[in-house]
Structure formats: C-alpha cells, structure tokens
Amino acid sequence: MKVDAHGWLNGVKRIASSNFDMRPARTKISLLVIHNISLPPDEFGGEGICQLFTNTLECSAHPYYEKLAGLKVSSHFLIRRDGSVVQFVPCSRRAWHAGVSEWRGVSRCNDYAIGIELEGSDFVAFESPQYRALAKLTRLLKRRYPIRDIVGHSDIAPSRKTDPGPFFDWERYLKLVEK
16 A cells, blocks of 8 residues: 555545645645544444545434534544545645644644544544554555654644543554554
8 A cells, every 4th residue: 555646545445525625835744643533422333424524414313413513524534443444535635633723832733734533432442453554554654744743633632622532552553653
C-alpha cells in the first residue's frame, strides 16, 4: 500500500465525502489526530459513521441522530473493529474532524492534520486488528508526510473532547508503529 500524489491510499475502501476543503497554501501536514466514533453510540458495525461523513444519515433512524442533524463532519480515515480501513477524504485536502482545536500554540488543527477515526468509544477496549491497521497506516503516512506529532482529539480540544479515550492503549500502539 502507498499514498498517491493526491493523498489517496491504494488498497483500501474509498467512500468520498464532500465535507472537506483546501488546506491553506504551503501548509505541511505535521500532525496525526486519533479519534473514536460509534453510531449509534457504543454500537459497532453499522453504516451510521459512513452516512454521517457523507451527509446521508437519516436523523429519524435513531433518537441520538437527531442531535446530528445538519452536522457536516468528516475524517480522512476510519478503521473498523476488524481492522479494515475506509478513506473519505484525500490527505491533500482538509477534512473536518478536529473542530476548534490547538496544538503547540497553533490553532485550526484541521489545516495541518490528518484525522483517523477508530470505530469505538470511551467505554470499550479497541481490537487488536485496529491497532495493527492503525500502526501500519501511521507508518505509511509518516513516510509520505512530515508528521511530527501524533495526538488524540482530547489533546487538541481538551475542554470539549475525550477521545480516543481511556481504553486506547498508547504504549501498545506506539510500539507497533516502531516495528
């Protein structure tokens, strides 16, 4: 697998999202942000995440979805519980995953970050295939882009976000990245 000149990873499922725009001119991708997501909350394997990122979520399908009406968000990648990877936005474009955020004194993390969503929640351990896929994806992205830092959403938006959450094993993940 490799990332092409436009920022698409070959060998993974692509579901194009329209929730992106251009990065500011001459912006280097230097940050990797890890998130967790499940829709409905704490339920896995459905199409809710993909529907949210492609603006096709039927907000009447679940009581939780009503609060998501009109929300326009995306991520570059989603790693399912089985380790399969879905890409929504090419890395060369700015996905809308970080929101109001700041890292090392620089705001607007979406401008210079790649977002990776792990299918999960703050209340359940992540699966081994997810760690393996995340580590492999991280190595590929680090070879292609000058990524300096890898953080959780909670690190760049601590007053708003808790993900990837207490069940994300940073030590395990970083050891796998080094292999």
